[in-house]
Amino acid sequence: VAGYKTIEWVDGKVRMIDQRQLPHTLVYVEYEDYHQVAQAIRDMVIRGAPAIGAAAGYGMALAALHSRAASPQELRVELIQAAHDLGASRPTAHDLFWATARILKRTNDKTLSDLVSIKAAALEEAQQIAHANIEINRRIGLNALPLIPDKARILHHCNTGSLATVDYGTALGVARAAFEHGKQVHVYVDETRPRLQGARLTAWELEQLGIPYTVIVDSASGSIMRRIGIDLCLVGCDRIAANGDTANKIGTYNLALIAHAHHVPFYVVGPTSTIDMSICNGDEINIEERPAEEVTHIAGVQITPEGAPVANPAFDVTPAQYITAIITERGITRPPYIENLAAMMSDKGIIQA
């Protein structure tokens, strides 16, 4: 859809944008070893739950295609190892585990009796995950349209656009869909420390799309709501528990509380692959702690005194009570989430790991 490809399969390799170089340079990197893919996820060459899911899927495909296993059984053991290694790269986003589990399930199909067909199935499943994501995101955008008033002033956290997905985007895709359907929107982009995905990536995407935006520091959200006014908040999600509690980029919880205090609707947007019905609530979500350097250094420049102690949780959990609705490709889900997420997820036709 966009003029750039966040992630794609090209000539037996997975190619992705090195998002650490944006917005200054658009650089593509290619990997043919799944360990490199795991490292790329860890280093945030690629980030965003759905994009990580697609990367993990292609990582599994690479593990299969480059395997020297002598038997289907041996190959399947290697794929379990690959799923483990990829899963260890970043613990919070559910899409990653959902994608590797999907490929394990597909390649475990006992009708696949030889190495060639297992390898082909792994790649096919990875391609399906990636390609379906674009359509899923478009559907999310359409589903959300009734929630976006004309002249909407939207506050958006982190990056949830094409770069966070295979294409089109989730929360930012909602703003994009509204814009493409002729609504005027203005997106307030919070910079999203420490990695600045808002200032670097979301601003860059909105610039490409021609959607009006304004960058603010994360802590200005309350000031903007009070003085200028915000009509709704849009955020993505890395893992949604069965009760609706949502893990997402650090700062999401703060924004939810600020929105709540101002009676501003707070929408969580993502594919159903982010919903983890195996956990009851957000307390069970493993929150990744990332390196101190993300806080102490910006663009290679040290900010803090030498050796300053840092806490750097990469995600936080927003309790369901602060979430106005969860928007997925299957529609808009509202409280009570325990009942309504279960109903949505039990609809037939859903591919769940």
Next chain:
Amino acid sequence: VAGYKTIEWVDGKVRMIDQRQLPHTLVYVEYEDYHQVAQAIRDMVIRGAPAIGAAAGYGMALAALHSRAASPQELRVELIQAAHDLGASRPTAHDLFWATARILKRTNDKTLSDLVSIKAAALEEAQQIAHANIEINRRIGLNALPLIPDKARILHHCNTGSLATVDYGTALGVARAAFEHGKQVHVYVDETRPRLQGARLTAWELEQLGIPYTVIVDSASGSIMRRIGIDLCLVGCDRIAANGDTANKIGTYNLALIAHAHHVPFYVVGPTSTIDMSICNGDEINIEERPAEEVTHIAGVQITPEGAPVANPAFDVTPAQYITAIITERGITRPPYIENLAAMMSDKGIIQA
């Protein structure tokens, strides 16, 4: 008190730390022209409401001492111009206007009949403002002691230490007083984008003082309150309206809302010179909008796409309803602020502009 001097008068010049160089280098700069002082305030060589007040006072002294006025009347006109120029440097902090007004009042004393005595009075008043600030801050720290439990986990915004004052600090001085009185404290230092006064200055001061601390990004405050627990928040103030509404560094309002949602006491700390009884509420406070570069660039490195639109309000207003107490050198004031601030400020002996 500390091994460094934020601002002092030395040999007919005002000397101050160039805070833009911290925490990496401790550099002093000297000015003998009040226009330079106004520029230093604008460029945030010096910042923090009480420190700006002291700088403005010394700026007035420089204007007086270097004046070539031929008559007391001419000198007084020049001082009004100097007060105007200094006041135009940063509009929000009340201490600045309070300090210049104090010097105008003092130099307008009709018993000062010659140029020499007017000039001497200007310098003497500026010295009094600066020197009294240290004692005021120590008293604030003592007044606050009963509010600080042992093993207090304190969340602190921006910088309010020695560097924001003449010495000792206001909100950070409260943590320091508790520490010096044998209480264990741990300060969670939010970095305070865009200028990073928390990560750069507060971390540096706490390091010097040996007070345990942890740096976090601004948007992690809710996560820390939920997962680790915070016993109280301490913030400074740039201007307090008669009803208790408080202007302070951008992000203060967000933190107040986050604290409110977690039932964490939220204390505003500052000298009574920050209280502006001439305005009814926070809506009347002039909020400075600072250059976009503070958001688009960090340490000289560009973050956002070229030309990205930015909103950069330097301050926000926290409504009085979210403030548990206001701590000044005169004691602890609690709601209803309209009555209680008026009672405190009408006590005799207060020097008010």
